[in-house]
Each structure stands twice: as C-alpha cells, then as structure tokens.
Amino acid sequence: MSADLDALRDAIEAAGLVMRGAFRPGEGDAVPALPDGRAAETLVLIGNAGSRMWAEFECSPEFAAGEDRLDRWSRRVIGxxxxxxxxxxxxxxxxxxxxxxxxxxxxxxxLHSSPLGLSIHPRYGLWHAYRGALIFAESLEVPECRAETSPCDECWDQPCLDACPVGALTRSGYDVAACAAHVASPAGCSCLMQGCLARRACPAGREFRYVPAQAEFHMRAFVKARRCERRTTSSEPA
Ligand code: B12
Structure with missing residues (x-):
C-alpha cells in the first residue's frame, strides 16, 4: 500500500497507539537513511498516550513471557x-x-519541556511516550504543527517540583540514582506500584494517567534497568 497519512493514522490507532505528528527531515535532524540508502523524506512518530496501548499489549503474545516484552510488542506492531x-x-x-x-x-x-525535564504535551500532559517511528522515501503531505502554549505556563503552584520524597526531580536536574534507590526501597512503594509521584502531581492531562498495572510495569522496568546497571537498551521504563 502506498502511504496515505489518514489510512496510516487509522491503522496506528487500531493497534492501540497514536500518530504523534510527522515532519520532513532536514540535515540537522540526524534521521538515518532508508535501508536501500535513499534519504528519508518523511518521518512519522508513533507513541502512546494514556493507557489505550496497555489494553492491546495485555492481550498480546509478547505480554505472556520473556524479556523486553513491550519493546518486542512495539517491534512487531510497528514492523x-x-x-x-x-x-x-x-x-x-x-x-x-x-x-x-x-x-x-x-x-x-x-511539545514543551516541563520543570521535571520530561516533555509535556498540551493534551496528554506527562502521560505519553514514544514506541517508534516510520521513515518514508516519499515526501508526504504532513499536517501542520500548530504551536500551543505549555500547560506549565499557567500552572502557578507547580506541585511536581515538591512531590518527589527524595528530591530527585528538581529544576536543577534529575538524580537518577536517588530516584532508583527510593523506588526500590519499601518507602518507594507508592512510586513503584502507581508511578512516579512527581509525574502524578502534575494537573495536566489527568485523564490520561496510566492505569496502575501499566505504571507498575514501567516502574519495575526502570528499577530493573538501574539494578542491572545497563543504562537500559530497552525503552520499557517509559
Ligand atoms: C536512557 C533513558 C532513560 C534512563 C537514563 C536517564 C539518565 N539521565 O541517565 C533511565 C532508565 C533513568 C530513564 C528513566 C525514565 N525515562 Co527515559 N529514556 C531514556 C532513552 C532510552 C534514551 C535517552 C538518551 O540517553 N538519549 C541520548 C542523549 C544524548 O540525549 P539527551 O536528550 O541528553 O537524553 C537525556 C534525557 O532523555 C534524559 N532522560 C531520559 N529519561 C528521562 C526521564 C526523566 C524523568 C528525566 C528528567 C530525564 C530523562 O536522560 C538522557 C541522558 O542524560 C529515551 C528514549 C530516546 N531514544 O530518547 C527515554 C525517554 C527520554 N524516557 C522517557 C521516560 C517517560 C522515562 C520515565 C519517566 C519512565 C517511567 N518509569 O515512567 C523514567 C523516569 C523514572 C521516573 N521517575 O518515573 C521518555 C520521555 C517521554 C516524555 N514524556 O518526555 C523517553 C523519550 C522514552 C520513550 N519511549 O518515550 N530513561
């Protein structure tokens, strides 16, 4: 099938994912060439927002067993x-x-950078991540990216900045070791089972907050990646 962005958007949604915009790559974008050596003329980003993806993933063969289950699911579905x-x-x-x-x-x-460092989306808040991208040799008609203000601009209290019990997420950066040690300790049970407290404190996109099973999956993947000290090759922490 040749690329038609509307048909592609529908197919992405049928898989439980979301088309996260598209653009024509330029020199500074560091987009790799296609396997046949041609330059990529269009890049389409694919991600998840909220827990729609989780419902599909939970019913998949990958969910049942093995390492890097969500990454293997992403490879199959996006492949x-x-x-x-x-x-x-x-x-x-x-x-x-x-x-x-x-x-x-x-x-x-x-997208905008939130005080926590994570990217914030005007609609999904912090409850989104990326699972892959498709590159095309054809120059497709890409939708215009309309600039919207950051939800953080009107958030006077910024509760995210006070929510981490060990101060791992502040304006001055992310202390990954402190975060991981806390989440792996008994005191970090709430972060482990329901997701990062700082992320949960954000009032934006609340309706997209991950269901507890999904939040726990990502947090356990994060703890495991840190424990293995492999600065994870997997993106399952997200
Ligand atoms: C390595 C990595 C990590 C590592 C290392 C981070 C570090 N500072 O050492 C670890 C495992 C700690 C991590 C954790 C998380 N990550 Co991460 N991570 C990545 C990954 C795979 C590569 C980043 C990288 O090194 N890029 C190359 C360098 C040169 O570019 P850079 O811009 O300087 O990269 C820095 C930032 O990306 C930053 N970073 C990465 N993750 C996070 C998370 C937070 C909270 C912050 C403040 C910074 C941060 O660390 C990088 C190195 O300094 C990206 C995916 C990607 N391909 O970009 C996801 C990614 C950035 N992570 C993501 C997420 C969501 C998380 C988590 C919040 C997931 C979760 N468990 O809920 C956790 C944080 C734990 C928590 N408190 O909730 C998302 C961000 C989406 C968004 N909304 O902005 C991404 C894009 C993955 C995805 N599939 O969408 N991550």
Whole structure:
C-alpha cells in the first residue's frame, strides 16, 4: 500500500497507539537513511498516550513471557505497519547510541519541556511516550504543527517540583540514582506500584494517567534497568 497519512493514522490507532505528528527531515535532524540508502523524506512518530496501548499489549503474545516484552510488542506492531505502508521502522530503544526521539518529537508536535525535564504535551500532559517511528522515501503531505502554549505556563503552584520524597526531580536536574534507590526501597512503594509521584502531581492531562498495572510495569522496568546497571537498551521504563 502506498502511504496515505489518514489510512496510516487509522491503522496506528487500531493497534492501540497514536500518530504523534510527522515532519520532513532536514540535515540537522540526524534521521538515518532508508535501508536501500535513499534519504528519508518523511518521518512519522508513533507513541502512546494514556493507557489505550496497555489494553492491546495485555492481550498480546509478547505480554505472556520473556524479556523486553513491550519493546518486542512495539517491534512487531510497528514492523507490520512499516511493511503495509512501505516504510522503514525506527525505535527509541536498542541503544546506545539512542536515536534522538525527543528532538524529533519537538519537531512533530507542540511539545514543551516541563520543570521535571520530561516533555509535556498540551493534551496528554506527562502521560505519553514514544514506541517508534516510520521513515518514508516519499515526501508526504504532513499536517501542520500548530504551536500551543505549555500547560506549565499557567500552572502557578507547580506541585511536581515538591512531590518527589527524595528530591530527585528538581529544576536543577534529575538524580537518577536517588530516584532508583527510593523506588526500590519499601518507602518507594507508592512510586513503584502507581508511578512516579512527581509525574502524578502534575494537573495536566489527568485523564490520561496510566492505569496502575501499566505504571507498575514501567516502574519495575526502570528499577530493573538501574539494578542491572545497563543504562537500559530497552525503552520499557517509559
Ligand atoms: C536512557 C533513558 C532513560 C534512563 C537514563 C536517564 C539518565 N539521565 O541517565 C533511565 C532508565 C533513568 C530513564 C528513566 C525514565 N525515562 Co527515559 N529514556 C531514556 C532513552 C532510552 C534514551 C535517552 C538518551 O540517553 N538519549 C541520548 C542523549 C544524548 O540525549 P539527551 O536528550 O541528553 O537524553 C537525556 C534525557 O532523555 C534524559 N532522560 C531520559 N529519561 C528521562 C526521564 C526523566 C524523568 C528525566 C528528567 C530525564 C530523562 O536522560 C538522557 C541522558 O542524560 C529515551 C528514549 C530516546 N531514544 O530518547 C527515554 C525517554 C527520554 N524516557 C522517557 C521516560 C517517560 C522515562 C520515565 C519517566 C519512565 C517511567 N518509569 O515512567 C523514567 C523516569 C523514572 C521516573 N521517575 O518515573 C521518555 C520521555 C517521554 C516524555 N514524556 O518526555 C523517553 C523519550 C522514552 C520513550 N519511549 O518515550 N530513561
């Protein structure tokens, strides 16, 4: 099938994912070439927002067993979309080095950096992540990326900045070791079972907050990645 962005959007949604914008890569975007050596003319980002993806993933064969289950699910689902729409898939995991997904995300959608460092979306708040991208040799008609203000601009209290019990997430940066040690300790039970307290304190996009099973899955993947000290090749923490 040749690429038609509306048909692609529908197919992405049928898989439980969301089309997270598209753009025409330029020289500074560090988008790799297609497997046949041609330059990518269009990049479409694919991610999750809220827990729609979780419902699909929980019913999948990958969910049942093995390592890096969500990454394997993403490879299968996005790989099938790539075949169907004659594109090449790219993934945020499998590094280092990692492909600059956050830079691409800021090109494709109106995203802003939150005081926590995570990217915030006007609608989904902090409850979103990326599972892959498709690159095309064709120059597709990409939707215009409309600039929207950051939800943080009108958030006077900024409760996210006071919510981490060990002060791991502040304006001055992210103390990954302190965060991981807390989440792995008995005192970190709430973060482990329901998701990061700082992320949960954010009033934006509350209706997209991850269901507890999904939050626990990501937090356990995060703790495991830190314990293995492999600065994870997987993107399951997200
Ligand atoms: C490695 C990595 C991590 C590592 C290392 C971070 C570090 N500072 O050392 C660890 C495992 C700690 C991590 C954790 C999380 N991560 Co992370 N991470 C990545 C990954 C795979 C690569 C980033 C990288 O090194 N890029 C290359 C360098 C050169 O670019 P950079 O812009 O300087 O990268 C820095 C930031 O990305 C930052 N970073 C990465 N994750 C996080 C999370 C937080 C809270 C902050 C403040 C910074 C941060 O660390 C990088 C190195 O300094 C990206 C995916 C990608 N391909 O970009 C996801 C990614 C950035 N992470 C993401 C997320 C959501 C998380 C978590 C919040 C997930 C969770 N459990 O809920 C957790 C944080 C734990 C918590 N308190 O909730 C999302 C961000 C989406 C968004 N809304 O902005 C991404 C894009 C993955 C995805 N699939 O969407 N992550």
């Amino acid at each position: 099938q979309l790539a075949l169907r729409f004659r594109a090449a898939p790219l993934y945020p995991f499998g590094g280092p080095p990692w492909l600059p997904f956050l830079r691409w995300a800021a090109r494709a959608e109106s």
